[in-house]
Amino acid sequence: MSRDEHVSAFLSAVDLSLALASRPQVREAWERESACAGMTVGGLTHHLLSQVGNTVRGLRAAPDGPPPIALLEHYDRAAWVEAGPDDEVNKSIRDRDNDSAQVGPDVVLELAGEWADDVAVLVEAPRDPDTIFIPWQGWSLTTEDFLTTRMMEMVVHGDDLAASVGLETPTYPAGVLTPVLGLLTGVAVRRHGQTAVVRGLSRPQRAPASISAF
Template sequence: MVDRTEFVDACHVAFRLAGRPEMAEAWDTESACNGMTVGGLTHHLVSQIRHVARFLGEPPTTDDPIPLLAHYERAEWVTADADDEANTSIRDGGNEAAAAGRDAVLAEVAPLLDQLPDVLRTPRDPDTIFIPWQGWALTTDDFLITRAMELMVHSDDLAASVGLPTPEFPGSIAADVIGLLGGVAVRRHGQAAVIRGLSRPQRAPVSISAF
């Protein structure tokens, strides 16, 4: 089960990074994600907080949730090329939203951080969330892991974009994300490749990247 207190802490870690002055200074320059500005990437990062607050504030769905790894088998962006619409729509949407400016992007999300503890404590029965842009449901815990992965991966992208160190995230959240990425990597490369990549560099494949 996801530690919800640490999940809120992870949201604060990402939000503090987004609020660093280096982001404002580099707002319109290209980020470490090709085709996405620092502003667009910042918007995409903090949008994960908005998604959680929004979806947990809605009634649970009665649709049967799919397994967490099945989510990444079905999602188009996982296997799409960088220039496919599944990925360019994310980049373009972030860049367009960033045109409002750094202060506006952060101001939209800041109040939601205060709401998250209560939203995450509110019982849900069934404990499920429907993801409208995908068309399927996940358990609340699995949905939170998907958002935690976005927070951690894109915080690394954003920090690299402006030459800052990648922030440290709460231990249980990092463990959840590493478990997710490991599971996706095994499905993509096979058990042996992932085990070698993590333990036997002399026999490791060139990449065991999950995405």
């Protein structure tokens, strides 16, 4: 996939996420608990849309961090990947997004719309080097890999949000789904091993109970 195609796929994921978050069912359920235990629908919506905001911040920052690491190494290093739902790293994420959602759906959606407008311009601008520093992690990714991580977050949490309010999960184009599934499969292989993932995808009679990436 070319960089232009990757950018186009990312922007389509942004559009689908905004469309889902703008549905009246989301607004009506804002204060209820979502499909993610401990997170309100509003908090989950904020978390979903903040992937766009994080991309804006990354693209606005100077690309002067350390050399980028590989995409799967990013998930090997990230503390939240193997943390339990009640571990501090995940609890702090839930609390932050729940608190941020207290301003209500109108404010969250207005801010997300501004992020979407900004990112559509920023993501097209050339970068040298073509990397993004992730300050909350302390390392860099290539811009393409960073966009893949944000698409994964939007696909996974888009499903969470749809399930929380009884809507159909968005149907993402192949340009989004192919890199996201590649990423999830790669993380799952590192966690469970090649054989477990092959069996989970093709041989349910010998498959382990779970091959979940996270």
